[in-house]
Amino acid sequence: MAFPLQDVTVPELKELCQAMWDWKLCGNCQQDIKERSCPPRRCSGVDNCPWGQRSERLGPFFDFYRGVTGSYVPDFFGEEDQALRGHRDLFDIIRLTRRCGFTVLRTLCMHQYFATRLGDVDSQTMVPESDQGRAFDLAARVLTMTNLDSADSQGFLNQTGGGDEEGIGFSPPAVRGSIACLQIALAEIFPSRIHPSLQAGDPQATVIKNGLTAEMLRRVAGIRIERTDNLRDHLRLDSTAGVVQVFHLTSVLREHLLATKPTGSDEDSSYETLPCLPRELALETLYTIQLIFPPGGNSQAMLRTLVSKQGFDPDSLRFGTALFELSRHERERALCFPVWGTRLMDLYDEIENPKPRGRLDVWLERRSKSRHIMLATAVGIFTAVILGLLSLCVSIFQTWIAWQEWKESAAGR
Ligand SMILES: [Zn+2]
Known part of the structure; x- marks a missing residue:
């Protein structure tokens, strides 16, 4: 299957809520998860089952979940070769991340998870490391609503392992690259400053x-x-x-x-x-x-x-x-x-x-550059000169009329 997480069922969404927030579901809902019922059972609503009370409100979150998981593609297609075979694997990683991913190195979590999945017998997993990383990034994305897979979270992604947990109290830049637990990654992405x-x-x-x-x-x-x-x-x-x-x-x-x-x-x-x-x-x-x-x-x-x-x-x-x-x-x-x-x-x-x-605003801003100010000044001076000339003409005309009147009155006397 090209996209193993393409579809998600209602029982899977119930399990997602359980993995994320430890929801204490009612008997019907738990049965639903266990049997992967299709069609899903009705929530009985007893014991204040959170699914009955709040699942409708979480519609936008379920859409988000479908969106981020639907496009997951494994490196290899084989039952044991892909990091996520279905949604349940992702829920397991979410649970593991909550249990220890905040304080334990990511490489250690990854190793523990894939070794346990093979049943302790052979801890050499066939899943490529890039695929393992992608699965853990996806779990962290859903859990923290934060995309850790981007340019400025290099410290989290390009970790080499080999560090230890003592560094948790250090300032983020000092531990960049050596400690890669979720707590440190989040502290780097969301630094705290006093304003x-x-x-x-x-x-x-x-x-x-x-x-x-x-x-x-x-x-x-x-x-x-x-x-x-x-x-x-x-x-x-x-x-x-x-x-x-x-x-x-x-x-x-x-x-x-x-x-x-x-x-x-x-x-x-x-x-x-x-x-x-x-x-x-x-x-x-x-x-x-x-x-x-x-x-x-x-x-x-x-x-x-x-x-x-x-x-x-x-x-x-x-x-x-x-x-x-x-x-x-x-x-x-x-x-x-x-x-x-x-x-x-x-x-x-x-x-x-x-x-x-x-x-x-943009037009005015563009035209308030010095070149334009010079032009505006030149236009202003030109207008002033024209107005001056006009008023000079008017006063010459007035003087001429006054002179004519004076001449006529002088001739009439
Ligand atoms: Zn229920």
Whole structure:
């Protein structure tokens, strides 16, 4: 089969949610996964089965999943030669990544996974390393909603192995190439910086946060909003085209936050959930979306248009994050925007000093070069001379009339 992940069934989507967020499914749904039922069973809805409650809301995420997995092509086509034989293999890798991929070298995870798959007997897998890497990248892409396979994530991809986990506390550039666990890769992609003008005590912060809306971006800066499902492109501004990208799959961010938040039934405070996307990052991203599209008013209306016309996740219209936060401290820290602060300030700068984007603006900008200013001055002087000559003619005429009148009155006397 050319594309082994081309089709995805409902039971597979149920298992995907289970792998991603540890969903505790009802009996029917679990049976569904076990038997790969076709057609799928109805969710019984008992025990607050999350599939019955929230799967509909995750429609845009399932579309994203179909999109990124459908195009996977293995290096070789043989049952044991391809890294991903079906969706289940990908779910296994997602589970493994959550269990240890955040802190353990990727090469070690890969080795462990493919050795176990062969059943310990022969740990020499026939799957080419490039294909193994692609499978792990795909799992990380789905899990973190971040495309790690791009030019500026070299540290994650071109890792050589041989490092150890001691380097996790180092600053990212120092460990580039030696440590390649997900935690480090994400820290490199989403570095955290303090922006003084976005901190809670700064009077400027309120002004900036109130002024940075979708409406202002469009009306003052002439910037268009486009959706992205790659978290690393969130709030990325293309200044020349006048386009800013906004990560729209908020339903996934909320699921990540729910999955990593201990529920009331987990009495034990030491209860540890497995990581998906770092909580701070998910929460801060939700806040940036609420900042740009504040409830009520034109910005919210723009978001509704983006949902209906451009396929934004309808979940982005939901406001409020209190249900997903752990503490007030967590909220306050996220509201200082340590990760997205730089891009937010760039956007605010565009509102303060808008670049010419409309046709008239560009025309004026092009004509305000010095050559054109000289020309405009010359035209101005020429006009002044003509007007001067005209007024001279008029005064000569007036003098002539006055002289005539004087002559006539002198002759009449
Ligand atoms: Zn169910």
